[in-house]
Amino acid sequence: MAETMAWIDDLIASKRAAYFVTANLDFAAQASGDVELQRILVEAELVLCDGTPLVWASRLTGKPLRERVAGSDLVPHLAAHAEQRGYKIFLLGGEPAILEQAAKNLCKKHPRLPPIQFYSPPFASLLDLDHAAILERLEEAHPDILLVAFGCPKQEKWISMHYRSMGIPCSIGVGATVDFLAGKVSRAPGWMAKFGLEWVFRLSQEPKRLFGRYWTDICFMINQTWKEFRVARATRDLPLSPTGGVPAAPGLEVIPWKGAITSTGLDQFPKPTMKTPFVIDLSGVTGVDSRGLGMMLRMIRESWAAGVAGCFLAPSAAVRMVIAVTRLERILPLAVTMEEAQNFLARETCAQRLRPHLDQGNKRVFFQFPPRVTAENAELLGQAMKQSWEENPQALRIAMDLAETNFIDSSGLGLLLRIHRMAAQRPDGRMEVLHLHDNIINVIRVARLEKLLLSPEP
Numbered sequence: 001m002a003e004t005m006a007w008i009d010d011l012i013a014s015k016r017a018a019y020f021v022t023a024n025l026d027f028a029a030q031a032s033g034d035v036e037l038q039r040i041l042v043e044a045e046l047v048l049c050d051g052t053p054l055v056w057a058s059r060l061t062g063k064p065l066r067e068r069v070a071g072s073d074l075v076p077h078l079a080a081h082a083e084q085r086g087y088k089i090f091l092l093g094g095e096p097a098i099l100e101q102a103a104k105n106l107c108k109k110h111p112r113l114p115p116i117q118f119y120s121p122p123f124a125s126l127l128d129l130d131h132a133a134i135l136e137r138l139e140e141a142h143p144d145i146l147l148v149a150f151g152c153p154k155q156e157k158w159i160s161m162h163y164r165s166m167g168i169p170c171s172i173g174v175g176a177t178v179d180f181l182a183g184k185v186s187r188a189p190g191w192m193a194k195f196g197l198e199w200v201f202r203l204s205q206e207p208k209r210l211f212g213r214y215w216t217d218i219c220f221m222i223n224q225t226w227k228e229f230r231v232a233r234a235t236r237d238l239p240l241s242p243t244g245g246v247p248a249a250p251g252l253e254v255i256p257w258k259g260a261i262t263s264t265g266l267d268q269f270p271k272p273t274m275k276t277p278f279v280i281d282l283s284g285v286t287g288v289d290s291r292g293l294g295m296m297l298r299m300i301r302e303s304w305a306a307g308v309a310g311c312f313l314a315p316s317a318a319v320r321m322v323i324a325v326t327r328l329e330r331i332l333p334l335a336v337t338m339e340e341a342q343n344f345l346a347r348e349t350c351a352q353r354l355r356p357h358l359d360q361g362n363k364r365v366f367f368q369f370p371p372r373v374t375a376e377n378a379e380l381l382g383q384a385m386k387q388s389w390e391e392n393p394q395a396l397r398i399a400m401d402l403a404e405t406n407f408i409d410s411s412g413l414g415l416l417l418r419i420h421r422m423a424a425q426r427p428d429g430r431m432e433v434l435h436l437h438d439n440i441i442n443v444i445r446v447a448r449l450e451k452l453l454l455s456p457e458p
Helices: 002-014 023-034 035-043 050-060 071-085 095-111 131-141 154-166 176-182 190-194 196-203 205-234 290-306 318-326 339-350 378-390 409-425 438-446
Strands: 019-022 045-048 091-092 117-119 147-148 170-173 253-261 278-288 308-312 355-359 364-368 395-399 430-432
Touching: 002 045, 002 170, 019 023, 019 035, 019 154, 023 035, 023 050, 023 205, 035 154, 035 290, 035 438, 045 050, 045 290, 050 205, 071 091, 071 147, 071 170, 071 176, 091 095, 091 131, 095 117, 095 176, 117 131, 117 308, 131 154, 147 154, 154 170, 154 409, 190 196, 205 318, 253 290, 278 290, 278 318, 278 339, 290 308, 308 339, 364 378, 378 409, 395 409, 409 430, 409 438
Parallel strands: 019 045, 019 170, 091 117, 091 147, 147 170, 253 278, 278 308, 364 395, 395 430
Antiparallel strands: 355 364
């Protein structure tokens, strides 16, 4: 908790926009089936363990998490810390009366805390929220800390969509913590929290609402722990599959890794300079643990931030099995051959392109989408497509080829919905979405938009 407060101090001092995630077992279960939520975890400034079962599970790996930092504990600590430092807090989401009471209770307990502003937007799905109205209120308030109570995963996806444009140093999804602050829901006694039995107390309060969720989460934990245990045993003596040496390539940084990527020796592995596209040869890697995966994920995150393309080449069988069981093949860029890696890097290097052309015969405007469509580029892509559509009034279809696109987030979904509505406004006009990657289909299905967006190819 003390480290978390120090981290928040550093963020606010730097005025750098970032977000935290408080992850519990339910969050982990949802992220397993939701590639967008999994990516939000990867891109978070800090991930705090909000569930005792996750602490228990971490002990089975031999690299236990040191402490649980629950959101319901974090927010009271944060309010006291904000009182000392003069930080401004904004509460967003939840029922209006609950939100107001939570703000009053915090101000009553911390009288020197700057006035807490709050806003409860009308209930709507993520893509139907009045985002402009919410962002306008936040711009007027200019808080240091934003606490969002839309519930998981809606709050995390909303934060991910907007944290860059908001410029708020610390945004955190807090879910039911607002109910605790307002006194609507009682917290478990201290002794139950100490032994990780808060879920029993919550279940006794809301059995109809929580039973199904808790049962799903427990089944996920048992299944996932068993899978990871089996993989850990199976990968001990798997042979390597060397590539025969990776030749140097002009303008490409090639880094060979050898041995086990584990917590005991992470410093021995050379890191890319993040100045040119890079390939990391994993053919000589004997194994990887959770800390090793964390290093690989941080490296890819740094490459995204630096605008540099990177790829992992020829992962050994042991590495492939661990990546598969944790479902990180949806995040980590992997290639079997050098040719495949170079093709991937070439596509990534052109990540911001949008290539429109008019197909006169079929009366359609055709676009080749970039590898990623997120909050960073969705608005610019939408403007370019709208302009091209308006400049070609004879076109009846607007087609988007996503063959080179491996990820979209909720901002990308919002773009597709806007284009769908734009096309429908023209008589006989329609939208086509072509060549979808599994990650894209996952995001569309989680949002329950498959009937609208998963149209058959012509």
